[in-house]
Every structure is written in structure tokens, then in C-alpha cells.
Amino acid sequence: MKVTWSGNGGEWLTGSEVKQIFDASFLDITRKLVRLEISRMEKTGEEQKKAVPDQGYREKIQTKGAVNTTVVCHFSEPLFQYIINTMHGGISPEEAEIPLYINEYMNIICGHAISKINNITKTKSRLSVPEFYGDKDVLEVSGKKEKVQYLAYESPYGEMRVYLFIE
Amino acid sequence: MSATTILVVDDSPFASQQIKDIVEGNGYKVVGYAKNGEEGIRLYDELKPDITILDIIMPGIDGLETAEIILKNDPDAKIMMLSSLCDAGTLEEVKSIGLKYLVPKPWEDDVLLATLEMLVKN
Numbered sequence: 001m002k003v004t005w006s007g008n009g010g011e012w013l014t015g016s017e018v019k020q021i022f023d024a025s026f027l028d029i030t031r032k033l034v035r036l037e038i039s040r041m042e043k044t045g046e047e048q049k050k051a052v053p054d055q056g057y058r059e060k061i062q063t064k065g066a067v068n069t070t071v072v073c074h075f076s077e078p079l080f081q082y083i084i085n086t087m088h089g090g091i092s093p094e095e096a097e098i099p100l101y102i103n104e105y106m107n108i109i110c111g112h113a114i115s116k117i118n119n120i121t122k123t124k125s126r127l128s129v130p131e132f133y134g135d136k137d138v139l140e141v142s143g144k145k146e147k148v149q150y151l152a153y154e155s156p157y158g159e160m161r162v163y164l165f166i167e
Numbered sequence: 168m169s170a171t172t173i174l175v176v177d178d179s180p181f182a183s184q185q186i187k188d189i190v191e192g193n194g195y196k197v198v199g200y201a202k203n204g205e206e207g208i209r210l211y212d213e214l215k216p217d218i219t220i221l222d223i224i225m226p227g228i229d230g231l232e233t234a235e236i237i238l239k240n241d242p243d244a245k246i247m248m249l250s251s252l253c254d255a256g257t258l259e260e261v262k263s264i265g266l267k268y269l270v271p272k273p274w275e276d277d278v279l280l281a282t283l284e285m286l287v288k289n
Contacts, residue, residue, distance in 0.1 A: 032273050087181045097180055104179040107224060108272050111251020115271075118254035127252060129178075129226050 010122030015166055018117060019149040022071070022164060025113035026153065033108060034086040038153040038160065052141065052163050058133040059106045060141070063114050066123030068167040070141050071110055075102075076158030099132035106130045141165050170196040171287055174214055176207035176233065177222035177249065182272065186220060189276050195283065204233035211237050211244070218286050223250035223257070235264050245286045249274070 013021075023040065030038050052058065052072050057080040059073045075083070084101040085092055093101055107130050114125055133139045142165075149164040173195050175183050187197045199214050201207035203225050211219060219237065223230035230248060237244050246268075248261050253271035261269045267289075268282050 029273065089184075093180070100178065100180055104181045107179075108251040111224070111253075111272065115252050115254040115257070118252075118256055122255075124256040127224055129224060 011120050013117065013121055015147060015149055015164075018067075018069075018166070019151065019164060021116050022110075022113045022149075022162065023151055025109050025116070026151065026160075026162065029105075029109045029112055033105060034083050036082065036086075036155055036157070038155040041152040041154050041159070052139065053161075054139070055136055057102070057135070058137075058139055059102055059130055060133065060139055061106050061110050061130040062128040063110070063125045064128060065125035066121065067114065067117060067125040070165040070167075071106070072139065072141060072163045072165070073106060074161045074163075076160070079155060079158035079160055082155075082157040102132055103130040142167070170194055171218060171283075172196050172198045172214070172216045173283075174199045174201065174207070174210055174216035174219045176201040176204065176210075176219065176225075176230065178202045178225045179222070182222065182249070186279075189279060190283065193280055204228035204230065204236075207233050208236050208240075212240065218245045218247065218283060220247050220249055223248060223252060231260055231264060234266060238265060245289070247282055247286055 027038060030036050053074050057075045057077065061071050063069045080102065083105055084098055087101045087105065107127065111127055114127060118125055147166040149166065151162040153160045173190055175186050175197055177183050183200050191197060198216055199210045201210050204227055207221065221230040221234055230250070234246050234248065237246065246266055248266060248269045249272060250257065250269065251272040253269060258269050268286065270279055270282055
């Protein structure tokens with residue numbers, strides 16, 4: 001089995017195990033934060049190679065330190081609206097505040113995941129401040145595409161796709 | 168007896184509103200909000216709150232650095248750190264600057280309130 005990240009006296013994790021940790025975090029935190037059950041959509045290997053969509057609502061957050069990865073999440077519009085409206089007490093936040101709500105959603109999910117990874121591997125990684133990309137904003141990713149891990153979710157409000165670029 | 172005053176330093180309006188809803192229903196008074204560390208330091212000096220709740224991941228200087236500056240200016244400052252990062256390493260960092268409390272996001276209301284109570288008593 002290919003080892004992706006080494007620990008410092010802790011356990012070793014493969015890219016697949018890292019993906020499982022992020023998966024658990026997306027499922028658990030989405031349930032707690034916005035009271036929504038999302039479920040995994042299994043995609044074929046070919047579909048997993050698809051690039052991040054260059055349009056639509058996207059978020060990018062990076063982990064830095066022992067583990068360097070870029071996490072990009074793409075939301076369908078109804079799901080995006082559901083998340084930010086729920087976090088804003090059921091109504092739409094002002095335009096200027098929209099990124100702050102989706103940033104917090106991603107910050108909590110990825111912080112939860114990276115904390116678990118840090119504890120298992122006994123390494124130290126930190127999170128960047130999340131970045132929101134609107135409909136046609138250009139989003140660039142520096143991670144190696146051959147190491148991308150892919151997660152896709154569906155819900156009654158739409159879909160969400162997550163790309164983990166491991167450096 | 169006047170309510171214990173709280174300054175919230177968090178770039179997330181979601182977190183700030185949630186904290187206000189919880190604490191003001193339990194005898195505390197939020198006297199100020201700051202969206203980043205620099206604003207937090209300025210408001211701390213201006214308001215002198217009984218307790219400061221500080222997020223770690225913020226634009227500009229992060230919560231840990233903000234806490235260090237506040238503590239340098241006021242060694243008696245009572246600070247509770249809040250973060251989605253709650254691993255052993257982060258807790259060590261929090262302890263290394265002389266703080267005791269790190270509450271994970273998303274928090275359980277009773278944990279947040281119990282931590283505030285401990286800060287008030289200590």
C-alpha cells in the first residue's frame with residue numbers, strides 16, 4: 001500500500017485513509033451545523049480525474065505544515081443557498097457576508113479533519129483562511145493532479161464535490 | 168450584580184451570533200465584536216471585558232498571536248480560545264502562551280458555558 005503521509009512516532013496514513021477522514025468530517029459536521037444528511041455518490045475512476053469545475057460556487061482551503069494539501073469544494077446552487085441560509089437563521093445573508101458563512105462551514109469541516117489527522121500521525125499542520133470563489137472567479141490549484149482524492153455528495157438540496165489535492 | 172462582560176473576536180458572523188445567543192441567555196453580556204486580531208486588541212484595550220473569546224484561524228494575525236499581545240498588555244486577561252483545530256498540538260500551543268481553555272468548533276453549548284464559568288471562577 002502506498003504511504004502518503006508519515007507520522008512522527010504516530011501512525012502512517014495513506015491518501016485513501018485521509019480521504020476517509022475528510023469524508024467522515026463532511027458527513028458529521030454538515031449534520032451538526034446545518035442539520036442536513038448528505039450521502040456519498042460513488043463515481044467511477046474516470047470521473048474522478050475530472051478537473052475542478054471552473055464555474056459555480058467554490059471554496060478553497062489549504063493545510064500547511066507536515067501535511068500540505070489543497071481542498072476544493074464545489075456546491076450546486078440550491079445546496080449552497082441552503083447552507084448559507086441555514087447558518088444565517090433561515091434567511092439569506094447580505095451579499096457581502098455570504099463568503100463569511102461558507103468560509104466558516106469549510107473551516108469547521110476541514111479543521112475537524114486535520115485535527116484528527118494531526119492526532120493520528122502526531123504531526124502538526126494548520127489551516128489557511130478559506131477562500132470563496134463566485135460563479136466565474138478563477139481558482140488555481142497547485143497540488144499534483146495525479147494525487148487527487150475525490151468525494152461527491154448528494155442531498156435533497158443538491159450536490160457537492162470535494163477535491164483533495166495532496167502535495 | 169452586573170453581568171460578566173464578553174468580547175468576541177471571530178471573523179465568522181455565524182460564530183459571533185451563536186455565541187451571543189447562548190451567553191446572553193445565561194447571564195453574560197457581549198460588549199463587543201471584532202472580526203480580526205488587530206481589531207480585537209484595540210477593542211480589548213477600549214472595553215476591558217471580563218472575558219475574551221478568541222477564534223484561532225482569522226485573516227491577519229491569528230488568534231494565538233492576538234492572545235499573546237493581549238496577555239502582554241494585561242497578564243490578568245481571561246481568554247478562551249475557540250477553534251475548529253482542536254488537536255493535541257494546538258492545545259499545547261494554547262498552553263504554551265499561558266492559556267488553559269480551547270473549545271472546539273462546532274461547540275456543545277454546555278461545554279462553552281461550563282468553560283466560561285471556570286474562567287469566571289479562576
